[in-house]
Amino acid sequence: MTSRTHDTSDQESIGLSADAVWLRRLRRSIISWYSRHGRDLPWRDERDAYRVWIREIMLQQTTVTAVIPYLQRFMQRFPTLIELAHADEAEVLHAWEGLGYYSRARNLHRTARLLLSEHDGEFPRDAEGLQSLPGIGRYTAGAIASFAFGARAPIVEANTLRLYTRLLGYRHSPKTSRGQTMLWEFASRILPTQAPGQFNQALMDLGAVVCTAENPSCTSGCPLTSQCRAFATGEQHLIPLQATRPAIESTIEAAVVVRDGDRFLIHQRPQGVRWAGLWDFPRYTQGSDRVPDESLSPREINRLWNDAERSFSDEWNLKITFNRKVTEIVHHVTRYRIRLVCFLADVTDHQRRSTVAPVESREHAWVRATHFEEYAMPVSGRKLAKLIASEMYSPSEERASQRKKRSASKKAGRDLTRS
DNA sequence: TACTCGTGGCT
DNA sequence: TAGCCAAGAGT
Known part of the structure; x- marks a missing residue:
């Protein structure tokens, strides 16, 4: 298979990703980049499950800049799971006012009460258990499991989706079930056994800082340029394939x-x-x-x-x-x-x-x-x-x-x- | 599968 | 400016 292949099959993408040497080289480059250029976010290395959970829910479809002040206020008002569970939904919604996607706040409240009443106030420690909770989907489950509990749980979200699809030169829609299967498969394979939480954070930082949606820094700071299929074919601006949005x-x-x-x-x-x-x-x-x-x-x-x-x-x-x-x-x-x-x-x-x-x-x-x-x-x-x-x-x-x-x-x- | 759910920042 | 984008989940 060459970079000139125009209909790269998923199996070929996965096949390449399965190459152990290639994967090790990728991981080393990412870890090295992260140690020098990772974002200095206020929650870096935070491992408390409650705090990771709140933060990850807030960050769903929401920019870091928008989240930071809300997160600070929210943690002051609801410092622990118990206080959140004992609050009225109206109070939680009030703390959420202006953030949007208010079902996130309602599910947050529901889950707090559920954890207290049926899980002894403890979070499930694996992605599967976490995903059974209201408002926690596949990404958020993987994020909490890896960040808070050090589980080897993969993640796919906006940043990593861009990174994976470009790296693999994936020309199809990443939103289809086929695309999703490929992405989660790759996310799982690239994840190392050691410190998977930090590695997930590194992947997202690389996507957010270097492999950006507009004008990615392919030649000025990307540690994966030599291994990136999209860069090799000059398709970094075409990948990932855009979904057509409903008209306004x-x-x-x-x-x-x-x-x-x-x-x-x-x-x-x-x-x-x-x-x-x-x-x-x-x-x-x-x-x-x-x-x-x-x-x-x-x-x-x-x-x-x-x-x-x-x-x-x-x-x-x-x-x-x-x-x-x-x-x-x-x-x-x-x-x-x-x-x-x-x-x-x-x-x-x-x-x-x-x-x-x-x-x-x-x-x-x-x-x-x-x-x-x-x-x-x-x-x-x-x-x-x-x-x-x-x-x-x-x-x-x-x-x-x-x-x-x-x-x-x-x-x-x-x-x-x-x- | 495709649509809904919010908002603000950026180009 | 009008559209795109942002650590998705639920239906």
Whole structure:
């Protein structure tokens, strides 16, 4: 087999990787590189299973930079498994607010309780046992087993996936079951008997620092250049093969800010929906027959205004009337770009007397803007909460509000206040 | 298998 | 800027 082979079979990849001499040389190069250039991460050589677990869950699909401050706060708030297990889920979600992928936090909490109730508060010491726990998949199981318990457990994640596929010149999709089988097989073969945890860390560091997604440092610092098939054929920019991502869709939502005196209505999102368990202002998605990326026309604002008023009144059994449009927030969630148009409605004495009983099954609260901080919210909800807290209570509230309205109207060449 | 689940940084 | 990317897991 030569580097000119264009349809490298998996067996050929594995066959090459199985060459003991080649593997030993690879390992030596990686270990040597790691000793000199490994990242100085705050958790380097951390072996406490609880701390490794929390950190690995946080790092799922999340950058090191984003994780560090959250990890510090989380460990202060929940220093041990016992404290995490004894906390309310709401507290855990609150500590997670802003990190995203909130099922990670819910599974973390579930697993803490499970470990305490059924495992004497101890982690399984092997990858298989770890993988049976909620939120712990194949990668995380291997990471905990090797980092905390020194088990010879392989790992495949974003960094190592890039490294392995390039090293082996794997031209097929690494996401298929065939690709996954090949990758885990190679991960297992390359892993040494001695200090597998450190070696796994070395693999990830090499992927993160040298074998990067964009502009990998093949000729300026990679210890594996001479053994890398992708480099030999100049394909390092083509490997790994990209999966096609679903297209981004634009949608429009209305957020309803209901004010009763100095309190605002928020509700807890139910299980099974996005941001489950987090608190938010009531929001409604408009039919997506037309979803422009640009600002909305006055006609579209009016339609949204009317629809949201009706939806809210039906759902909460509270007939409200919007005072004005407060703001628009554009944010991204998964494959959606959402234009969130926020309306303000004041509850009048008459309305309060007639129908204030919201739907019984829905957790809700009337909260002063100064207390929004106590509730875990999605980032877009938090942005709105901050805006309310800063604008609604500032001494120049009316003036600021008027000024904003005028400038917004002027800019868009329309009147959004609907007299 | 393909899709969902979040967010922020980078180019 | 619009898309890509980041120590994946669950369904």
